[in-house]
Amino acid sequence: MPPPNLLTPAIKSKFHLLALLVLFAVLSSALFLSACAPQSRWLSVLFEQVPPPGQETLTEPVVRQPRRPPYKPPAPPLIVETKEEAPRTDWAALLEQLPKHAAGGTDWVRALNEKLITPKPGLDPKAEDEPVVDLDVELIPKDQPAFKAMFPHKVHTQILACANCHPAIFKMEKGANPITMEKIFAGEFCGPCHGKVAFDVATGCPRCHLGMPR
Amino acid sequence: MMRASLCLAFALLAALLPLHHVGAEVGDIVFARKTPGTEDIPPAIFPHSLHRMQFKCHVCHDAITVMKAGANPITHDAIQEGKFCGVCHNGKTAFQSTFEACARCHRQ
Numbered sequence: 001m002p003p004p005n006l007l008t009p010a011i012k013s014k015f016h017l018l019a020l021l022v023l024f025a026v027l028s029s030a031l032f033l034s035a036c037a038p039q040s041r042w043l044s045v046l047f048e049q050v051p052p053p054g055q056e057t058l059t060e061p062v063v064r065q066p067r068r069p070p071y072k073p074p075a076p077p078l079i080v081e082t083k084e085e086a087p088r089t090d091w092a093a094l095l096e097q098l099p100k101h102a103a104g105g106t107d108w109v110r111a112l113n114e115k116l117i118t119p120k121p122g123l124d125p126k127a128e129d130e131p132v133v134d135l136d137v138e139l140i141p142k143d144q145p146a147f148k149a150m151f152p153h154k155v156h157t158q159i160l161a162c163a164n165c166h167p168a169i170f171k172m173e174k175g176a177n178p179i180t181m182e183k184i185f186a187g188e189f190c191g192p193c194h195g196k197v198a199f200d201v202a203t204g205c206p207r208c209h210l211g212m213p214r
Numbered sequence: 215m216m217r218a219s220l221c222l223a224f225a226l227l228a229a230l231l232p233l234h235h236v237g238a239e240v241g242d243i244v245f246a247r248k249t250p251g252t253e254d255i256p257p258a259i260f261p262h263s264l265h266r267m268q269f270k271c272h273v274c275h276d277a278i279t280v281m282k283a284g285a286n287p288i289t290h291d292a293i294q295e296g297k298f299c300g301v302c303h304n305g306k307t308a309f310q311s312t313f314e315a316c317a318r319c320h321r322q
Contacts, residue, residue, distance in 0.1 A: 091264040098267075105240050106263060119270045123307060129270070161272035166283075197241035197262050211313055 102214075103203035108156050121160060133157045139179060149208040241266075245288065258319040 097117055101107040111117045121129035135153040156165075166172050169192060177189060184191045184201055194201050204211040241262030247253060265274070278301050279286045286298060293300035294313050299319075302308045309315050 091267060092261075095263050095267060108266065115268045119266065119268055120273065121270050122273055123269075123302065130272070159266075159270045159272075164272055164275055193239075197266070200240065 099200060101204070101207075103200060105199055108198070110157075112155075112158060130157065130161050133162075146211060147209055148211060150210050151208070243283075255322045256317075256320045259321050260319075 051206045095106065097105075098111045099114070108117075112119070121127050133153040137150040137151040137153065139151060141147050167188060170177050179189045181201070183189055184194065187195075190201065194204075199207060206214045243260040243262060245260070246259045247255065247257050259285055275281050279298060288298045290311065292298050293303065296304060300311070309318065311319075
């Protein structure tokens with residue numbers, strides 16, 4: 001005969017109730033005891049901000065870092081900007097288009113007068129040009145008046161400053177410059193430019209000696 | 215025969231093409247190389263005409279360069295310091311003296 005089951009459901013529920021009551025009583029008494037104790041290591045975790053008895057409360061607010069970092073907009077995609085070079089001017093090709101004189105070289109006087117070129121008077125964009133002097137000087141050889149030459153100040157002062165020639169190359173005094181063709185060919189007087197940068201003396205006779213056939 | 219003459223014509227054309235720009239105009243100055251050991255570098259050529267198209271004579275003469283052969287001791291150091299060519303060729307007014315631009319002055 002099996003032993004009679006003493007733990008009937010009614011008794012079981014009563015046991016449970018009793019166990020809960022005992023647990024509650026133990027926990028609450030533990031809380032009471034620890035709350036009355038001067039300092040509790042375990043409960044200080046729950047009451048972190050509470051100062052120990054006898055001390056004043058903290059006046060300084062506790063600054064805490066935000067739980068998540070503030071929103072930052074994503075960085076724009078990295079675009080490498082390439083500087084485009086200004087289109088290079090083909091000066092050599094432009095030079096080819098300038099008018100030519102009889103000997104084949106560039107006719108700079110015509111190019112300037114026809115405004116095919118507009119050379120700047122200085123590096124500074126506001127640079128002012130020296131005034132153009134419109135003075136023709138006639139140079140008549142004493143023994144050969146037929147070889148009269150004419151020097152036009154105008155075309156020279158359009159591109160040159162007075163100080164380029166005066167007084168180092170040409171003295172500003174009538175008859176003070178004994179110009180001869182030999183000296184010009186040797187690089188004196190007109191020679192520093194004519195034959196080097198300006199039209200060649202050997203092929204440009206009628207440009208100075210106006211009486212000669214063109 | 216036809217092929218040979220064509221080849222010859224092309225070779226002549228190729229040989230003559232560089233002459234088209236170099237020393238074609240009166241006034242181009244060729245700076246003969248003086249530094250020993252630098253004969254491999256082509257001499258610098260100053261194209262007077264191309265500069266005449268843009269600036270009047272008195273812009274450079276005689277404030278920047280003297281009108282006398284050999285009177286301007288032009289060196290690359292001087293150019294980098296902003297003297298002679300460096301007055302304009304500084305990357306602002308005109309192209310700068312860089313390793314990409316060698317052949318613009320030092321032409322064969």
